[in-house]
Amino acid sequence: MTSPHPAHVPLLAARRLSFARNESRVFGPLDFSVEAGEALLVQGDNGAGKTTLLRVLAGLLRADGGEIDIRGERAQPLARAATVAYLGHLAALKADLTALENLAFLSGLHGRRGTQSPEGAMAVVGLAGYEDALARQLSAGQKKRLSLARLWLSPAPLWLLDEPYANLDLAGIELVNRMVQAHLREGGAALVTTHGAYAAPPVRTRLLTLEKQA
Template sequence: MNPRPSPAAATLLEVRELAFARRDEPVFGPLNFDLAGGEIGLIEGDNGSGKTTLLRILAGLLRASSGSARVDGLAPGDPAAAGMALLLGHQLGLKADLGVRENLAVAAGLYGQREGCGITDTITEVGLDGYADVPVRQLSAGQKKRAALARLRLLPARLWLLDEPFANLDRAGIALVNRLLDVHVAGHGAALVTTHGAVSFRDHATRRIALS
């Protein structure tokens, strides 16, 4: 037995009785789960079950109807917790008129950079070598997704909230997401992932959260 808890075992996300209702119609919950550093949670649920909503609440973009969530002990939306969690949604948050490098530089200016991660290396890592200075509007859907994934790698967030990260990606792209997740988890990060494709991913997840 480990004599003292490693940082990987520390609980990063704590969800207690979390529920959400839209116009008084319950959407999901109450939910209870924990996610520790080094864990990947897979959020399962049908269309309209509130997967995206859950991620937006945990990111601090929406307010839960009841219950609480704690990211590293702080409420989502607490300024002290800002930058701790990183959301990758359907809208990728890339400016179409800027290049990949310029987009990443803006993100790094706002959120800082992960130790030992450079913008150029990150672009190479996601396979966008040679596209660093091409305006994002000229990239394919898959390449745009890769550019957004580069932001995950670059920013120092410990909790990733990934909404359908496999959408629009080819086989190599799916492998890339899994590789990024492995690196993130190895560095004691945690991730919550929604997906309805990429069945092979199920083995990857260490924890499953069902929405109904």
């Protein structure tokens, strides 16, 4: 007879998580968790392993040690794909598709929230009128906004945001803050990396600091 799961478990929990490259430790061992309704802010200097950590959590890199649980169970590819949405430094767009075609393609891969549409997401991020623009014709800031629209469409409850304010003006920074606030109000969570150049989202936040390894 199996024991019931605890009534309250975090969306994601890491225990003694570590990663090394060329036999040099990048980070770890780390212990942390991310719960529904909160943001975990990951700070550290360049080279401290912030991006690497998010790529490990997203399943793009394999950890060298430790464990990752999704909703109280050992992380498996299907559960991770359903729970995590990753926004990295690269826009992850197909250059010769239009903005709307990119969102439709990505929604087909990752699913989308039933209450949202690609056109509506573009309006949310301030790209209404750019539906037929090719992704390669967009500026860096517009590509970032299109990536944010893809994030807004995602049904995944945990957002992994790697320097989400980069390439955005003040209006774009406020947009990210509003999106994170709305996502947390709906029971989602976010893990946000920053090197300290930008303010954290104005939400319930805990801090995880990574130290650059010698």
